[in-house]
Each structure stands twice: as C-alpha cells, then as structure tokens.
Amino acid sequence: xxxxxxxxxxxxxxxxxxxxxxxxxxxxxxxxxxxxxxxxxxxxxxxxxxxxxxxxxxxxxxxxxxxxxxxxxxxxxxxxxxxxxxxxxxxxxxxxxxxxxxxxxxxxxxxxxxxxxxxxxxxxxxxxxxxxxxxxxxxxxxxxxxxxxxxxxxxxxxxxxxxxxxxxxxxxxxxxxxxxxxxxxxxxxxxxxxxxxxxxxxxxxxxxxxxxxxxxxxxxxxxxxxxxxxxxxxxxxxxxxxxxxxxxxxxxxxxxxxxxxxxxxxxxxxxxxxxxxxxxxxxxxxxxxxx
Amino acid sequence: xxxxxxxxxxxxxxxxxxxxxxxxxxxxxxxxxxxxxxxxxxxxxxxxxxxxxxxxxxxxxxxxxxxxxxxxxxxxxxxxxxxxxxxxxxxxxxxxxxxxxxxxxxxxxxxxxxxxxxxxxxxxxxxxxxxxxxxxxxxxxxxxxxxxxxxxxxxxxxxxxxxxxxxxxxxxxxxxxxxxxxxxxxxxxxxxxxxxxxxxxxxxxxxxxxxxxxxxxxxxxxxxxxxxxxxxxxxxxxxxxxxxxxxxxxxxxxxxxxxxxxxxxxxxxxxxxxxxxxxxxxxxxxxxxxxxxxxxxxx
Numbered sequence: 001x002x003x004x005x006x007x008x009x010x011x012x013x014x015x016x017x018x019x020x021x022x023x024x025x026x027x028x029x030x031x032x033x034x035x036x037x038x039x040x041x042x043x044x045x046x047x048x049x050x051x052x053x054x055x056x057x058x059x060x061x062x063x064x065x066x067x068x069x070x071x072x073x074x075x076x077x078x079x080x081x082x083x084x085x086x087x088x089x090x091x092x093x094x095x096x097x098x099x100x101x102x103x104x105x106x107x108x109x110x111x112x113x114x115x116x117x118x119x120x121x122x123x124x125x126x127x128x129x130x131x132x133x134x135x136x137x138x139x140x141x142x143x144x145x146x147x148x149x150x151x152x153x154x155x156x157x158x159x160x161x162x163x164x165x166x167x168x169x170x171x172x173x174x175x176x177x178x179x180x181x182x183x184x185x186x187x188x189x190x191x192x193x194x195x196x197x198x199x200x201x202x203x204x205x206x207x208x209x210x211x212x213x214x215x216x217x218x219x220x221x222x223x224x225x226x227x228x229x230x231x232x233x234x235x236x237x238x239x240x241x242x243x244x245x246x247x248x249x250x251x252x253x254x255x256x257x258x259x260x261x262x263x264x265x266x267x268x269x270x271x272x273x274x275x276x277x278x279x280x281x282x283x284x285x286x287x288x289x290x291x
Numbered sequence: 292x293x294x295x296x297x298x299x300x301x302x303x304x305x306x307x308x309x310x311x312x313x314x315x316x317x318x319x320x321x322x323x324x325x326x327x328x329x330x331x332x333x334x335x336x337x338x339x340x341x342x343x344x345x346x347x348x349x350x351x352x353x354x355x356x357x358x359x360x361x362x363x364x365x366x367x368x369x370x371x372x373x374x375x376x377x378x379x380x381x382x383x384x385x386x387x388x389x390x391x392x393x394x395x396x397x398x399x400x401x402x403x404x405x406x407x408x409x410x411x412x413x414x415x416x417x418x419x420x421x422x423x424x425x426x427x428x429x430x431x432x433x434x435x436x437x438x439x440x441x442x443x444x445x446x447x448x449x450x451x452x453x454x455x456x457x458x459x460x461x462x463x464x465x466x467x468x469x470x471x472x473x474x475x476x477x478x479x480x481x482x483x484x485x486x487x488x489x490x491x492x493x494x495x496x497x498x499x500x501x502x503x504x505x506x507x508x509x510x511x512x513x514x515x516x517x518x519x520x521x522x523x524x525x526x527x528x529x530x531x532x533x534x535x536x537x538x539x540x541x542x543x544x545x546x547x548x549x550x551x552x553x554x555x556x557x558x559x560x561x562x563x564x565x566x567x568x569x570x571x572x573x574x575x576x577x578x579x580x581x582x583x584x585x586x587x588x589x590x
Contacts, residue, residue, distance in 0.1 A: 032387055035380075036401045039465065042416040049419070059422075059430040106311050113304035121312060123584045128319040130576045132526045134548050135569035136318065138562050139325035142339075162318045165311050194303040223409035225529040229549070241411045245533060248415050255419060262412040273407035277400050280407070281473060 050074060050260035057255040073256035077264045083236070084243035085265070087153060088222060091239055095157040096217040099164040103213050104206060106165065107172020108198050112184055122173065129166035137230045144231070152237040156228060160221045167220075168213045175209035176202065211279045219269050219280075240265045323569065330562035337556040348559035352567075361542045365456045369543065370524040372460035377520055378513070380464060381471025388472070389479040399476075403469035410466065414533020417462040421448035421534070449534055449541055459541060463530055467523070471516050478512035479505065518579050525571050544568055 049057065050073055052066040109115075110122050144155050179202065187197040225241045232238055238246070244265045248258040273280055333344035352358045384402055388395055405413065422431035429437055429445070436444040448458040482505050490500045528545040535541025537550055548564040551557045 028387055028392065032384075032392065032398050035384060035387075036398060039401055039405065039469075042405075042413065042420065042465070045419060046416050059424070059428045059434065062430045062434045102311065105307055109304040109308045113301065113307075115301035115305040115308075118304075118308075119584060119588065121308070123580055124320075125311075125315055126580055126584075127576065128315055130522055130572060130580075131319065131323070132545065132565065132568040132572055134526075134528075134545055134561075134565040135326050136322035137326075137565065138329050138552065138558055139322040140318070143322070143325075162314050165315060169311070194307070219407060223411075225409065225411050225532070230552075241409055241529075244415075245411050249536060258415050258419070262415040266408050266412045269407045269409075270404075273404060277403070281399065281403060 046259045046263050049255050049258075050077075050263055052256045054254045054256055073254075073260040074264070076257050077261040080247055081240055081243055081261055081264055084238050084240040085268075087237055088239040088241075088268075091153050091157050091160075092218055092221045095160045095164070095221050096214055098157075098161050099168050099217045100210060100213045102161070102165060103168025103172045104203075104210065105198070106169040107174075107176055107209070108202055110169060111173045111176040112179065112181075112202065113194050113197075122169070125166045125169055127166075128163065129170070133163065133226055137226075141230055152232060152234060153239075156231045156239070159227050159231060160217075160224070163227075164217055164220075167216065171213045171216065172206075172209050175206070175212075179205065208279070211276065215272060215276055215280055218272060222269050326562050327566055330559055330566045332559050332562075334558040334562075335556075335560070339558075344559065348557075348563040349567075351560060352563055357539060357542060357547065361539055362544045362547050365541065366525070366527075366543050368454065368456040369460050369463075369527065370521065372457035373463045373524050373527075374517065374520045376460060376464035377467050377471050378516060380468040381516070382475050384468065384472040385475030385479055388476055399469075399473075402472055405466045405468075406470055408466070410462070410529040411533045413462055413466060414530055417465075418534045421458055421461070423447045423450045455540060459531065459534060462534070463524075463527065466530075467520065471520070474512055474516050475509065478509045481512075482508045515579075518575055521575050522572050525568060525575075 045063075048065055051069045051071065052061070053068055053070050053072060056066055056068070106125075110118055140159065144158075149155050149158065183201055184197065187201045192200070222239075223241060224239070225245065228239050228242045232242065235243075235246075244261055247253060247261055328341075330348055331343060331345060332340060333342045333347065334340045335348075384398075388398060392398070420431045422429075422433065423446075424430060424433075432448075433445045436442065446458070447455065449455045451458060486504050487500050490504045491497075495503070526545055527543055528549070531541055531543050531546050532549075535546075537546065537554075544564050545568065548561045548568070551561040551564065
C-alpha cells in the first residue's frame with residue numbers, strides 16, 4: 001500500500017484463496033525461496049545497517065554484519081522522530097475511525113438500501129478514488145485556508161476522511177453484497193426502519209469488513225506523503241513520513257541513522273501487517289472492483 | 292400513494308448518504324473544476340490572481356524543455372519498466388503458488404509485505420541499494436556485482452542518462468509485485484476445477500490445460516492489473532521524491548507539479564500539470580469504471 005496511498009483496489013470475486021497444501025517439485029520451492037530472498041534483501045540492509053555504529057557505515061562494510069551491535073542510531077532516530085510519530089498517531093487514529101464508520105453507513109446504503117440512481121452515485125464516488133490528488137491540491141489548500149479550517153493535523157485528517165470515502169464505501173459495499181437479501185426482507189417484514197436494520201441485523205456481522213477497511217485506511221494514511229507535504233506547513237506538525245524524508249533527504253545523514261529512522265517510521269504498519277496480514281490480503285481482494 | 296410509499300422506503304438511504312454526496316461533489320468534482328480554472332488563470336506568482344489567461348500555462352509547458360524531454364520521457368520509460376516488471380513477477384509468483392504448496396501462507400506474506408511500507412521509507416533503502424558511487428566508494432548492489440566479478444552489471448542506476456528511470460522502477464516493482472500476485476492468484480483460482488478436470492479427461496497435457504483453459508480466463512484480471520498499474524505509474528510521486536529528490540534527471544510530472552507550486556510559486560503551471568495528469572488517468576479509468584459497473588449490473 002505502499003503508499004497504497006497509492007493504491008486502490010481490485011478486481012475479481014474472492015474465490016477460495018487457499019488450496020490444499022501439497023508437496024511440490026523441488027524446483028518450484030527453489031524458485032519461491034529465491035524470490036522470497038530477493039524480496040527480503042532490503043529488510044536485511046535496513047536491519048543490519050540500523051544497528052551499526054557510524055564508523056561501520058562506509059562502503060567497505062556495506063553488506064557485512066555489524067562488528068559491534070549498537071542501538072545508538074535507533075536512539076538518535078527516536079529523538080528526531082518521536083514528536084512526528086506522535087503527530088502521525090494523532091492523525092491516523094481519528095481519521096481511520098471516522099472513515100470506517102462513514103464507510104460502513106455508505107456501503108450499507110449503496111448495497112442494501114439503494115435509492116434510484118444509487119449505482120450512478122457509486123460510480124461517481126469511485127472515480128474519486130483514482131484521481132491524482134494533485135488535481136485538487138491547489139484549490140483544496142486554498143479553500144481550507146479561506147474557511148479558516150483549524151490548521152495542522154485536523155486539516156490533514158479531514159482531507160484523508162473525505163478522500164477515503166470512495167475506498168471505504170467500496171470495501172463495505174462489496175462485503176454487504178454477500179449478505180443475503182432475505183435477511184433484509186425479514187427485517188422489513190418486522191417493520192424495522194433503516195437504522196434499526198443496520199444496527200441490529202447488519203452491524204453484528206460486519207466485523208470482517210471493519211477490520212479490512214481499518215487496516216486499509218490506517219496503512220494509507222500512515223504512509224501518505226502527498227497530502228501531508230501540501231497541507232501541513234508547520235514542521236512541528238509534520239507526520240512521520242514528511243519528517244523522515246526531511247531527515248534522510250540530506251546526503252550528510254549517516255546510513256545507520258537513515259535506516260533506523262526508516263524502520264522506526266514503518267514499525268506501526270509492519271506490526272499491523274504481521275498481526276493482521278491475513279485480513280490485509282483479504283482487503284486487497286475485497287477492495288476489488290468486480291471485473 | 293405507492294409513490295409516496297416508495298420514497299419512504301428509499302428516502303432515508305439517500306438522506307444518510309447525502310453528507311458524503313456533498314463532500315464528494317465539492318471536494319472531488321468542484322475542486323477539479325476550480326483547479327482547471329486556476330490552470331487557465333494568470334496566477335504565476337505567490338500573489339493569488341484569478342484573471343483568465345487562456346492556455347498560457349499549457350503553452351509554457353509545451354515549450355518547456357523539462358516537460359517533454361524529461362518529464363514525459365521519464366514517465367514513459369518508468370511506466371513500461373514498472374508495468375512489464377510487475378506483471379511478469381506477479382504473474383510468475385501466482386503461477387508458482389497456483390497448485391498449492393506447503394508454506395503458501397508464508398510465501399504470500401513475504402511477497403506482500405512491501406505493500407505495508409511507505410515509498411518514503413522504502414526509497415531510503417533502495418537509494419542505498421542503487422548507490423552509483425564508483426571506485427572504492429562502491430556500495431549497494433554494485434558492491435555485490437563487484438565481488439561476484441559481474442562488472443558488466445555495475446551501473447549508474449537511477450542516475451543513468453537514458454535508462455535511469457527503468458532502475459527507478461525497481462523499487463516500485465518490488466513494492467507492488469505481491470499485490471499483482473494476489474490478483475493473479477485469485478484469477479488462477481477462479482478457474483473452476485471442473486473445467487481443468489474436463490480438459491484432463493480429454494487427454495490434454497498439463498501444458499495444454501494451462502494454455503487453453505486457464506490462461507484465457509486470466510484476461511480480465513490482466514486488463515485490471517494493467518489499468519491499476521498504469522494509473523499508479525502516472526501518479527508516481529513519493530518514490531521519486533524519496534530517491535531522486537528534485538533533480539531534473541529523475542523528474543516526473545507529479546514531482547514537477549509540486550516544484551512549480553512550492554519552489555516557483557507558479558500556480559497556473561502547477562494546476563496545468565495536475566489537469567494533464569487527471570486527463571491521462573481519466574482516459575484509463577473512466578472506460579474501466581463504466582465497463583465494471585455495467586457488467587456488474589448485467590451479472
């Protein structure tokens with residue numbers, strides 16, 4: 001997701017994702033392992049370099065393990081980035097929560113409580129997910145300034161919530177499409193209104209979609225650089241991505257500090273990924289536009 | 292009467308969606324219109340101006356040497372390398388996993404994890420890997436090639452004159468191959484087992500089963516992958532900033548737009564670049580969206 005900010009969604013229904021494990025030819029394992037090693041090379045570099053002392057970061061020690069493991073670069077990175085990590089959390093948590101709640105309501109209406117033209121509205125929403133945000137950035141910053149929207153993190157959070165509407169609506173709509181309509185009909189027979197139906201019939205079975213949408217928004221907002229760099233003008237309010245780019249952009253920053261800072265800034269999304277990776281994959285598939 | 296009842300039925304839904312409809316209408320469509328207006332204005336300094344100036348900013352772009360011979364050429368090289376690379380790697384990984392192997396969960400997790408990392412953080416380590424320094428400052432991948440005696444492979448990476456942007460695509464391939472693998476894996480497994488079985492019963496070799504049964508089923512997935520990767524490529528921004536900074540040798544439109552705003556304060560020109568980016572993406576995305584929604588309705 002790289003900045004999956006970057007990265008909207010997909011296609012295809014979600015078929016059985018798993019197949020019965022069986023032993024495969026050795027050559028296939030060899031290839032799979034080779035690819036895994038290649039994918040993990042940057043991780044090796046990050047981890048190993050981040051624990052080196054500054055004297056060992058020169059070219060002649062490039063690929064070797066540290067002779068002396070030290071956390072000096074880590075504590076430096078922490079000193080430099082901890083205020084910005086704080087900013088990122090203050091940004092990501094409320095923005096994710098609001099996004100996801102909005103997404104659940106929107107997805108519900110767009111799949112189970114449709115009004116005439118709902119599909120057209122949905123299509124118009126979806127377009128908003130693919131646009132290059134540069135195409136709204138100048139007016140967006142001007143407008144938020146003109147209406148005196150509280151500067152700093154609230155502004156950035158607002159932007160993420162607004163531009164997160166399409167993707168979260170998509171995730172919930174695709175999920176709710178799998179709920180049988182009979183269930184809705186039953187609620188209707190009981191003369192339950194819309195909110196009542198949502199609250200007591202739909203919400204209790206929505207957990208998987210909430211997890212997927214929350215992971216998606218958490219990762220994209222945490223990793224975002226584009227909105228932050230345009231919207232936040234006060235360096236003290238920078239989220240961690242902007243601060244990270246600023247710290248490491250200069251060539252005089254030693255590699256051990258660059259790598260530990262990059263790892264530190266990535267830890268929250270990595271932890272989410274390790275704990276909830278299964279949902280992450282499902283999120284990718286469910287973000288799917290049926291194609 | 293029935294009409295009233297019908298409205299009562301869907302009315303609350305529309306009401307609930309109204310705030311989001313307004314937000315999207317204003318912040319997506321309204322601001323796009325506003326941005327186009329800025330691109331047609333004479334707002335060329337840090338002092339805001341709304342006077343109409345026609346296509347002056349677009350004409351400036353057209354005669355700007357950086358636009359065609361750097362931005363556009365770079366974007367073209369990057370896009371081809373990125374799309375071809377990601378499709379090949381993603382497809383291959385899905386193909387290798389298709390029949391189910393022990394440890395599939397592990398492999399999938401490894402291939403997919405780069406997606407959890409920001410391009411800013413990934414860019415830092417890739418800048419190290421693609422260090423172009425020569426002589427005894429040789430580092431990163433070049434140092435490995437050096438040790439293995441593969442001197443022919445040592446290169447300037449993203450600072451290369453002609454193909455630097457192909458090297459720039461490597462981190463992007465690394466980041467998104469897992470995603471494309473997930474797409475293709477879903478595609479492979481969407482082929483009903485009975486179809487494969489039937490072909491085998493008819494005496495088809497495993498090669499022919501893939502060639503004539505499985506691969507044709509992957510066409511819609513491939514198209515989606517192309518469109519998704521294409522639109523990511525047109526928008527590429529953070530990766531370039533993280534690795535190349537603001538250098539002209541790695542300049543792409545999204546970064547050029549940012550520089551025009553932040554360093555040159557040329558708002559009309561920045562807005563013009565943004566409008567062109569939007570145009571490029573719309574050509575790709577609009578038919579795709581219409582097709583997708585229409586086929587969903589027919590399903």
